[in-house]
Structure formats: structure tokens, C-alpha cells
Amino acid sequence: MKISGSIKETRDQVKEWKNQGLSVALVPTMGYLHDGHKSLMERARKENDKVVVSIFVNPMQFGPGEDYDSYPRDLERDAGLCEEAGVDWIFHPEVEEMYGPNFCGYVDMHTLPEKLCGASRPVHFRGVQTVVSKLFHIIPAQRAYFGQKDAQQLAIIRRMVIDLDFDIEIVGCPIVREADGLAKSSRNTYLSAEERAQAVILNQSLEVAMALIEGGETDAGKVKAAITEKLNTCSAARIDYVEIVSFDNIQPIQKVEGAVLIAIAVYIGTTRLIDNRIIL
Numbered sequence: 001m002k003i004s005g006s007i008k009e010t011r012d013q014v015k016e017w018k019n020q021g022l023s024v025a026l027v028p029t030m031g032y033l034h035d036g037h038k039s040l041m042e043r044a045r046k047e048n049d050k051v052v053v054s055i056f057v058n059p060m061q062f063g064p065g066e067d068y069d070s071y072p073r074d075l076e077r078d079a080g081l082c083e084e085a086g087v088d089w090i091f092h093p094e095v096e097e098m099y100g101p102n103f104c105g106y107v108d109m110h111t112l113p114e115k116l117c118g119a120s121r122p123v124h125f126r127g128v129q130t131v132v133s134k135l136f137h138i139i140p141a142q143r144a145y146f147g148q149k150d151a152q153q154l155a156i157i158r159r160m161v162i163d164l165d166f167d168i169e170i171v172g173c174p175i176v177r178e179a180d181g182l183a184k185s186s187r188n189t190y191l192s193a194e195e196r197a198q199a200v201i202l203n204q205s206l207e208v209a210m211a212l213i214e215g216g217e218t219d220a221g222k223v224k225a226a227i228t229e230k231l232n233t234c235s236a237a238r239i240d241y242v243e244i245v246s247f248d249n250i251q252p253i254q255k256v257e258g259a260v261l262i263a264i265a266v267y268i269g270t271t272r273l274i275d276n277r278i279i280l
Ligand code: PAF
Pocket: 028, 029, 030, 056, 058, 061, 128, 131, 132, 150, 153
């Protein structure tokens, strides 16, 4: 396994593999890898000849006052996990390599980024689309693997790939959870022991929603009310949003039917966590 910070070297290597007829996978990450990332790398390993993992904490997707500076970073540990998962190449550029001195371009769309996380993080998805577009150009892989925990991100990237004709297949992979149901996230490390115990309320509130829906409830308002009621039983939880939207365009729906995303964002103490259920 090689670690490279160079766009040119990485692009040349990927081109060479493709010229040899090998299939290449990309797993884009911001590092501080956990079992969620591991599941993406393992799936990529199974389905492709070569696996590239990008590790880049992308400043463009953090707004003012967000956790860009404090976002956890540990390249040595990440490299060990990548090696174990059979990764062939880590692309780990400096910020200056990705965003040169006169950088002023970006990729954006309307509608899908406006609700959910986009409402409280207005520049976030523009930064994600820009860096993911750059990664797709630098690493022209056949497939890219993304976790369903960031469901709005996944929907936006799928839309971007269709709208802008990127020649890449987007593979969405299931959320990986701790034994008590908390979705794995690099940001879980911000939680104190007490907050960590309380954070399980996110998954529990979604379980309540799923039980209602499985029992035949289709009124999105009633399902949202049940999630909110459950979250409010936890004194440490402060709701950012509870939304039920169409998974295709991330717009609110009244009736639970078709491809549906139930998404929540909740502060536990000062840590903002997200979780969801996708019904297809
Ligand atoms: O999901 C993430 O870790 C990031 O948003 C991504 C896709 C790597 C872009 O920086």
C-alpha cells in the first residue's frame, strides 16, 4: 500500500491500472476511520481489483465556527486500518494541493441541499460536491462507495453524477452501528461517557418511527411527532431537525410512500449527531 499526497502521481497510477484492464474503486473519507469506513473498504475490496481511499479533511465543507480545526486526525492509525482492509493506495493531499492559490471554482445544485443538514450548514454541501467532483477527476474510478448515514450527501452525489454525467457508479452502503444502536461516526469521539450513553436516543427514536410505519401508519406528521416525543424524553438531547422527505429530491412529504428518508439531527451536549432510516 502506498500513501501519496500528489494529484499527478495518484492520477497516473489509477490511469495505469485502468490501462491494464483493472477495475478501480474509490472510498472518499475525511479519515479517523471507524467500522463504518471499514465496511465501505471491505465492500470495495470485494467488488474491484484496486482500492483507493482518499483521506482529506476538506475545509470547504466546514462553515465558520464549525469543527474543521478540531476534527480528529490520525493518519498512522488510518493507514494501519487501510492496510488491514487490503487498500492499495491512500490519497492524502495537503489543502494547498487541492485548493491552489487562485482557486475560485465550485460545484453546487439547488433543491436537494436546501433542507435537513443544508438548512443549518449552508455551505456544507457545496464544499462536499466540489471536493467529490475533484476526487472523481483525480481518481477516475469505476465505482465510489459512500455510507448511508450521510443520506442527504448520498442523494446529492447521486444527483450530481447523473446531472453532470460523471462516468462512475455510486454505491451506497448500510449504516454500521455500535452494539447499543448508536450509528458509528468520527464525531462520537467528542461525547463524554455520560453523553455517549444518552446518544442512543437517536436510534431509539427511529425505531419508534419504524414500528409505527410497519404497523401501517402513513401520516408523516404523526411519525415525526412520535420521533420528537421520544427524543424529548432525553434531557441531554436538543433537536436540530426531525424530517420525513422523499429520498429522491429531499423535499418534505405528507405521506410515507415511495422512496422515503426519515432523517434526524440532534445535539447531545454540544455534539451534533445525525441518523436516519431509508425506506425504498
Ligand atoms: O462523508 C465524508 O466523509 C465527506 O463528506 C466526503 C464525502 C469524504 C467529502 O469530503
